[in-house]
Amino acid sequence: MTGADTRPGFVARGLVRTFTRGAETVPALAGADLAVGGGEVVALAGPSGSGKSTLLAVLCGWDTADSGTLTYTGPLAGRAPAELSWPELALVPQALGLVADLSLADNVLLPARLARDLAGAEPRGRQLLEELGLARIAERYPHQTSLGEQQRAAVARALVLDPAVLLADEPTAHQDRGHADALLEAIAAQAGRGSAVLLATHDEQAWHRADRVLSMRDGRLGEGAPA
Ligand SMILES: Nc1ncnc2c1ncn2[C@@H]1O[C@H](COP(=O)(O)OP(=O)(O)OP(=O)(O)O)[C@@H](O)[C@H]1O
Ligand SMILES: [Mg+2]
Known part of the structure; x- marks a missing residue:
């Protein structure tokens, strides 16, 4: 087994997804072709409507490509994206997807509850709430918080x-820039x-801090990065 095989990652080749309406x-x-390996941050740039969210939806199994291949590698080899659980693949959706009737703290710990590892994850959850400036408001429900705070909770959950x-x-x-940098730090x-x-x-x-930048167009x- 090579070093590359021991780390998680994925390789996508020739992904096609066409939406049809009438x-x-x-x-x-x-x-779309891309490969992301364990230990690297790849930034995906590109104008609105260029296909970034569609690509992420296919990569996480929310959507399926019409054609092309998607292969998870390393410890995830042989697995289909839809069968990967939170410890294997976590997503921060563009629309955040917090559960409205759970506090921010309980949203952050939701993957741990689903994985039946609440006690194990609590210290990390507390640390992320602290690092992302959410500790003081952790018991509030999403509708009692700002959009930026909700977004930071969605990243902590992931x-x-x-x-x-x-x-x-x-x-x-x-x-704002300061909170954006704290998020990029936690992600790095x-x-x-x-x-x-x-x-x-x-x-x-985020492009500057990433190991690589890919640009999506059409x-x-x-x-x-885009010119
Ligand atoms: N369910 C859908 N039905 C029809 N068209 C769709 C659907 N979802 C996305 N699209 C279209 O697919 C294209 C790519 O959308 P996508 O959401 O992937 O863009 P994006 O790069 O994430 O944009 P943004 O930066 O605004 O988030 C757009 O033209 C969009 O209108
Ligand atoms: Mg998008």
């Missing part, structure tokens, strides 16, 4: 079980623990 067809993914793969859709979109630390990280982001600081990916 006579209209939208080629959201038009042959990180609480040390996921092997982290997919985050514009995780700094609702933040996750890659430092060996996770494969893919961030869809318009945040140029459903295809190229190397490097």
Whole structure:
């Protein structure tokens, strides 16, 4: 087994996803190729509507490509994305998806409850709430908090079980610079623990801090930040 095989990651080749509505067809993914390996942060840039969220939806198993291949690697080899659980693959959705009738703290710990490891994850949950400036408001419900606070809770929820793969859709979109940097720090630390990280982001600081930047345009990916 090579070193690369021991770390989680994924390889996607030729992903195509076309949405059809009546006579209209939208080629959201038009042959997207990418590979992300354990320990690296890859930033996914690209204009609104270029296919970033569609790509993340396919990578996490919320949606299925019409054609192309998606292979999880290392300890996740042979697994389909839809069967991966929170410790294996965590997502920060663009729409956040917090549970309305759970406090921020309970939202953050939800993956631990589902994994039946609440006690094990509590210290990490507390640490993330602290690092992301949420400790003081952790007992509030989402509707009693700002959008930026909700977004930071969604990132903490994704990180609480040390996921092997982290997919985050514009995780700094609702933040001031200071909180955005705290989020990027926490996300980089996750890659430092060996996770494969893919961030869809318009945040140029996130591009600068990433190990690599890919640009999406019209459903295809190229190397490097947009010009
Ligand atoms: N369910 C759907 N039905 C039809 N078209 C869709 C659907 N979901 C997305 N699209 C279209 O697919 C294209 C890609 O959308 P996507 O959400 O992936 O873009 P994005 O790069 O994430 O944009 P943003 O930066 O605004 O979040 C867009 O043209 C969008 O209108
Ligand atoms: Mg999007």
